[in-house]
Amino acid sequence: MTRIIDRLARSAQARGDYRRSERLFQRALKLAEDSLAPGHIELAAELNNLGVLYKELGRFDEAESVYRRAIALLLASRSDNSVEAATLYHNLGGLEHARGRYALGEPHARRGLEIRERLLGPEHPNVAADVAALAAILDGQGKRDEAEGLIRRSLAVFERVYGPEHYEVAINLNNLAALRQGKGDDREAEQFYRRALAIKEKLLGADHPDVAMTLNNLAVLGKAQARYAEAEPLYQRALAIFETALGQSHPKTVACGENYRALLREMSSGNEPPPNNAACNRSISTSKEQRLEVFTMCSAKLSRQRGRRP
Amino acid sequence: MKKLIAALFWLGTMALALLPVIAEARLATNHNETLVRNAR
Numbered sequence A: 001m002t003r004i005i006d007r008l009a010r011s012a013q014a015r016g017d018y019r020r021s022e023r024l025f026q027r028a029l030k031l032a033e034d035s036l037a038p039g040h041i042e043l044a045a046e047l048n049n050l051g052v053l054y055k056e057l058g059r060f061d062e063a064e065s066v067y068r069r070a071i072a073l074l075l076a077s078r079s080d081n082s083v084e085a086a087t088l089y090h091n092l093g094g095l096e097h098a099r100g101r102y103a104l105g106e107p108h109a110r111r112g113l114e115i116r117e118r119l120l121g122p123e124h125p126n127v128a129a130d131v132a133a134l135a136a137i138l139d140g141q142g143k144r145d146e147a148e149g150l151i152r153r154s155l156a157v158f159e160r161v162y163g164p165e166h167y168e169v170a171i172n173l174n175n176l177a178a179l180r181q182g183k184g185d186d187r188e189a190e191q192f193y194r195r196a197l198a199i200k201e202k203l204l205g206a207d208h209p210d211v212a213m214t215l216n217n218l219a220v221l222g223k224a225q226a227r228y229a230e231a232e233p234l235y236q237r238a239l240a241i242f243e244t245a246l247g248q249s250h251p252k253t254v255a256c257g258e259n260y261r262a263l264l265r266e267m268s269s270g271n272e273p274p275p276n277n278a279a280c281n282r283s284i285s286t287s288k289e290q291r292l293e294v295f296t297m298c299s300a301k302l303s304r305q306r307g308r309r310p
Numbered sequence B: 001m002k003k004l005i006a007a008l009f010w011l012g013t014m015a016l017a018l019l020p021v022i023a024e025a026r027l028a029t030n031h032n033e034t035l036v037r038n039a040r
Helices: A002-015 A018-035 A041-056 A060-077 A083-099 A102-120 A125-140 A144-162 A167-182 A186-204 A209-224 A228-246 A251-269 A288-305 B002-023
Strands: none
Touching (some): A002 A041, A083 A125, A144 A167, A209 A228, A228 A251
16 A cells, blocks of 8 residues: 555656645655554655655755665665665765755765666666766766766666657756756757757656756756847746746745846846856855845746736 | 456456556655756
């Protein structure tokens, strides 16, 4: 029964129905806690899966808490060398990636990859997922050459195993585009973004937060090329999706709002944009007050355009 | 008789469909997708 509820919860999560997903995960966890021995793998699985959802919702401390509980349970009942342990290390690395603490995430990501590669071999798609996750963490630290080699390696595995229109392919194309954009190759970046966007829209629908990620990135690229008229509606669409699906205070909504504000400033001042976008950075942090101000400004503009009061 | 066969067929199909769900406790993996921010 726990596994059926878990499956329903993951399905709701994939659709972007986070409220229902959380409710179901918590129900599955309660069932597992009430009916299983403390060291049972299913209990660790439910804690882990709830952690993945919390991370997606930007509730990082709660995610860390359940991941830590899961790994403690797992290590108490079986060895460190299991695919389950590899997944938990992968996810702990992913949590630090989401927090922007890339250096802290790297050892977890490397540990997860090392364990799973030893158990499953280098060509397994789950190993490719570890490789892709590590690549994103390295990219975040500016280790772009190593990151690019790893992304291309994982992309090749995913395309061979799943075909050219799979979710994993779309995520990797988005990340490869961001990396190429960071290296100043705008043409290739745009091609990869557009491919990623087409796959995501087809698989997830037009209003999924993962679609908004690529819309935001395309808008950043457009702004850097002074294609403001193209960038603005992309930001507006991305912000509307993030706001509806994740809420105004989610880190992705805030980051997208900050990006949109930078575009509005550029447009209103008539400033020339930088000659290229090689300086894209991923480590901006601002005060809470600044974030609120950004969001108020962007939301007001969006509301006006939707024909309602801000 | 036909109803019984149909019911058995339906139950068998459901069992087959649910087998992967029941057979494994799956730990989900997250994705580290890049959200690009503007340079300042």
